[in-house]
Amino acid sequence: MMGFMMWMAGSTVHLFSIGITISALWQPISALQGVSKVFEPYQDGRTDILLPKLAYIAMNVAGLLLGLWKLNTLGLLPTHASDWVSSLPPPQMVEFSGGGIPL
Amino acid sequence: MRMQIMMRLSRDGAPAFGLLLLLVLSMLMLLGCIWPQPCNALYEDQVGMWDWYQQYIGKVTHAVFQTQGTGRKRVLVATDENVIASLNLRKGEIREHALGETESINALEIAAGKYAVTLSAGCNLRAWNLPDGTLIWETHLQTAASAVKLLILSTDINNDRTNDLLVVGGGLVQAISSVDGRLLWTADLADVGGGFLPQETSVADKEHKLYALGFVGSSKLGVAEIDLSTGAKTQYKEAELPEGFPISDLLAVGESVVALDLAGSSIVSGTFTGKEKITLELTPVSSIYHDVSGNAQLLSLKARGVFVISFKDEVIVVGVDSETGKLDLVEKFNQPIAISNTLALSDEKQAIALVQHMDSDQTILLRVIITDGWKDEIAKDVIKLEPQRGLLQTIFLNSYTRTDKSHGFRALVVAEDDSLSLLQQGEVVWSREDGLASILDARMAELPLERAGVSVAQVEHSLEEWLKGHVLRLKSTLMLASAEDVVALQAVRLKNAEKTKMTRDHNGFRKLIILLTKSGKLFALHSGDGHVVWSLLIPALRSEHRTPKPEPVKLLPWRKPHQHALDDSPVFLVVGRLGPGPNAPGVLSWVDAYSGRELHSLKLTYPIKQVLPLPILDSLEQRLHLFVDGETNVHLFPNTAESLSLFNNQSQNVYFYDVNKDEGVIKGFRITDHIEDFVFSTRLLWSVVFPSDSEAIATTATRNSDEVVHTQAKVLGDRNVLFKYLNKNIVFVTTVAPGPSSKVGLAAPEDSWLVAYLIDTITGQVLHRVTHQDVQGPVHAVLSENWVIYHYFNLRAHRYELTVMEFYDNSRAETKGVLQYIIGRHNASAPFSSYTYPNIDVKSQSYFFTSSVKKMAVTMTARGITSRQLLIGTNCDQVLALDKRFLDPRRSINPTAMEREEGILPLTDGLPIYPQSYVTHSYRLEGLRGILSVPARLESPSLVFAYGLDLFYTRLAPSRTYDSLTEDFSYALLLITMIVLVVAIGVSWVMSKRKELADKWK
DSSP states (O other): OHHHHHHHHOSSOSHHHHHHHHHHHHHHHHHHHTHHHHTGGGOSSSSOOHHHHHHHHHHHHHHHHHHHHHHHHTTOSOOSHHHHHTTOOOOOBSSEEEEESOO | OHHHHHHHHHHHOOOOOOHHHHHHHHHHHHHHHHSOOOOSSOOGGGTTTSOEEEOOOOOEEEEEEEOSSSSOOEEEEEETTSEEEEEETTTOOEEEEEOOTTOOEEEEEEETTTEEEEEETTTEEEEEETTTOOEEEEEEOSOOOSSOEEEEOSSOSSSSSSOOEEEEETTEEEEEOTTTOOEEEEEEOTTSSTTEEEEEEEEETTTTEEEEEEEETTTEEEEEEEETTTOOEEEEEEEEOOTTOOEEEEEEETTEEEEEETTSSEEEEEEOSSSSSOOOEEEEHHHHOSOOOSOOEEEEEEETTEEEEEOSSOEEEEEEOTTTOOEEEEEEESSOEEEOOOEESSSSOEEEEEEEEOSSSSEEEEEEEETTTTOOEEEEEEEEOOSSOOSEEEEEEEEEEOTTSOEEEEEEEEETTSOEEEEETTEEEEEEOGGGGSEEEEEEEEOOOOSTTSOOOSOOOOHHHHHHHHHHHHHHHTTOOOHHHHHHHHHHHHTOGGGGOSSOOTTSOOEEEEEEETTSEEEEEETTTOOEEEEEEOGGGSOOTTOOOOEEEEEEEEEOOOSTTTTSOOEEEEEEESSSSTTSOEEEEEEETTTOOEEEEEEOSSOOOEEEEEEEEOTTOBEEEEEEOTTSOEEEESOSHHHHHHHHHHGGGEEEEEEETTTTEEEEEEEEEEEETTEEEEEEEEEEEOOTTTOEEEEEEEOOTTOOOOOSEEEOTTSOEEEBOOOSSEEEEEEEOOSSTTSTTTSOGGGOEEEEEEEETTTOOEEEEEEEETEEEEEEEEEETTEEEEEEEETTTTEEEEEEEEEEESGGGOOOOHHHHHTTOSGGGSOBOTTSOOOEEEEEEEEEESSOEEEEEEOOOSSSOSOOEEEEEETTSOEEEEEGGGGOTTOOSSOOHHHHHHTOOOOOSBOOOOGGGBTTTTOOOTTOOEEEEEEOSSSSOEEEEEESSSEEEEEEOTTOOTTSOOTTOOHHHHHHHHHHHHHHHHHHHHHHHHHHHHHHHO
16 A cells, blocks of 8 residues: 555655655554554463564564655665765865956 | 755755655745745836936036026036936936947037037037937048047038037048038148148137147247138248247137247247237246246136136136237136136126135135136135035036026036036035946945944834835735825835845845945945945045046955954955056055045055955954065065964965966966065966967956855766866966957958966966857956856857856765765865866857847855856846856756756757846946946845946845745735634634533533
């Protein structure tokens, strides 16, 4: 579902694609935060929940990666040199020179 | 922060990064919804909101009054800026014609009672219709001499019942019909006698005769008599000058001739009419006036029987007896006086006005005297002039008839600062600062900070007015305003008192415009409405006792207080020369920009060839300056021990260069030894010699030292980076094929070329060189950031072209890894030295441009983030703003999606000129000479001041006003909306409570 929504949103930065991407990132993160809560009802000491828990985490991490990939296609991840130098101030001059046509 | 991100979007077009930005972006989008729609051009009702326009005419050299007949009373003037103007006598309003740079006006007269006739460039005679200034006829004469006279005859030559004109000059006398400008006859005086050179003419109307007087060789005086109706030479007489009389000057006074010898010690005089032979009489000047102090000069009064000799300090009026030619002293003055033209009151009576300054420069004594006998004084007024006008130079006298049939007088006076005033009945009727037509240099200064104790003009709004304005604005927003309301609203907007306050504003829109004029006067104009805040006739630049008049040259910001010295006033330095010519010694004057007073001045013993404002400030925030003298030694200012120690730390990195246009050489120097106090010697490091047989320097351009550049990186659509080559020490030089073929149509395409050079001024290295074949000058160039744009004429295409070159530094682009940038280990932030190996990539493109150019400049903004606009002063004396993105060398016919995202336009061969992009909208700035652009405190706007004869000031926003709300933003509407919302919330909350309570009772 989320993948479909992402595909629909396209790869240009606008309100819709940003909303989709935020939710695509937020959902796995909130799910990961609440892992213990999700598995609380099954924690009775008899069933081994480690494997399902790991599977759940892996799925959510995959979702998160999908969200990050979407973020990257939108061009919002600082992975290029241009992201780091775009506001680099001009260099200082060592020498000074003046003059021109005499007054 | 938010502002910068937005600007990055608007400028580079590349998407920003980072999770955090998402939030900001969404905020921006919300903001975008409520953002007012920006506009590119100006709406009709915005004219005059933040622009103003003033017209000036220049120093008046000729004036004639037209007070008879119907129509408004006016005075016609011609000026040294080649303007013919008609001024209303009541208010001084003007209508004008500018003749252009080459047409200096020789004479202005009124002919046939209805035409103003001008003689310009020595040969162009034109008649202008008096009420509306339309051209009636135009005649091109043969004379091309510089000393040409136009005489209005009081006789009719060709029997068309109008009196005709006479043009005398270059050995020719030409009679012209004043009705249609037809040439009636020509008399050549060069062939009458061996070496006869006519210098003076005298017209005897009653006898229909013209006398031309002049020297024959160096020992004789000749008089030629010409019949006015036919132009025939009827008589020619000669007279021997006394032995050993070195001739210099000659005057015709009525029917007498007066000549002065070179030493100014003796005068020869005699009458030339009637008799067969001229008898000359020698009179020593000492017999007329004993205290002679040399350096004498003859001045004509064009009056019968009197003339003036002016000495170094004194002026004497000498009377000539018309019968005997005897001379006698009439009056003497021990101070400079100004003498008017003669005014005929009746057939016999002639009047003349004399102006003397009283104890101060400001008060004058104006006397009107009958010239015959020099006895009757018919008017005497003591008049107080406005301050800072200097001595009066010229007077033009005119009379009117009072109700009691007596004569009243009005006088048009030109003062030392080229200002023009009309005096009448002991008062100044109006006064115009026409010196502002000849601006040499312009700068801007900040106004004082607003706080207690600082003078603030009494313009604060009352609450009532403020409310009224907002109610009107609200009405207009809600479309409820009536026609009167719209007019009232416009008046409120135009008279906005905010803009003329004498303090600094938050956005930095209010500035002082400091202007240096040719007359040596400094003006401070308020940028809000252009009124003169103060003016100063710089004392150091005034002439004393007939020494050559000092010439102002340059205006420099000496001190710009901005950090710890905020309480101090900015100081400007005026650089001048004590006389004409480049080798005259220099003079410096420091002027306080708030009080308008000269702080101190200094006369130098050496000429100033160059001024180098160094990037070093002392503890008083004074900028260190170097002055290069004639022997290429440099002199350091200010003369303090602190500045010397500051300079000594840096002197090994200080260089300068000198462009010699005549020899086609550019030389680079460096500072070497400290010779004496504040004087350093220099050494020639390099020189670039252009081949004189194929290249002549046409123009040079450098980067503005105040220019601020935000970043050195240019991010492309594909997220690659180009590093701009931001060397400040470069000069762009263009050379063209030598020869006088600068006019279009005179040069063949194959003999014309243009070579453009980019030269490093530290090492003299030619960084780039390109040749354009088949093109010719004049070349105009502007260099900014990492690009240069130049304008020239293409002879093959028969069109003007603009070429853009952008320079990118490949050596900085070597580090590619993101990680290196993240941890800050890259070479892009290393200081730049010209001694490193340059690796420059040049991108270039040329476009056709339909207009020729007088001046080019570029907009400046506070942080250099906003995209730039090219300001082009067109040949029609308007200023055109052209976006730099039209001149992007990366434009291609089919830009890719990435390039489109970046904002690159598809390639076209020409550049578009939209009528809306004329920043001067409907105004014309006659004789456009300069365009000054300075930043405001806000980033988006750029303040532009353009000057020629006329002045124009406006505010531009090259990337639209993205960082502020528009002036029209209705705060009242916003406030009302918020109040309504709060009330609605309150009411609905109370209502829902009641509803809940009622439900619970059920």
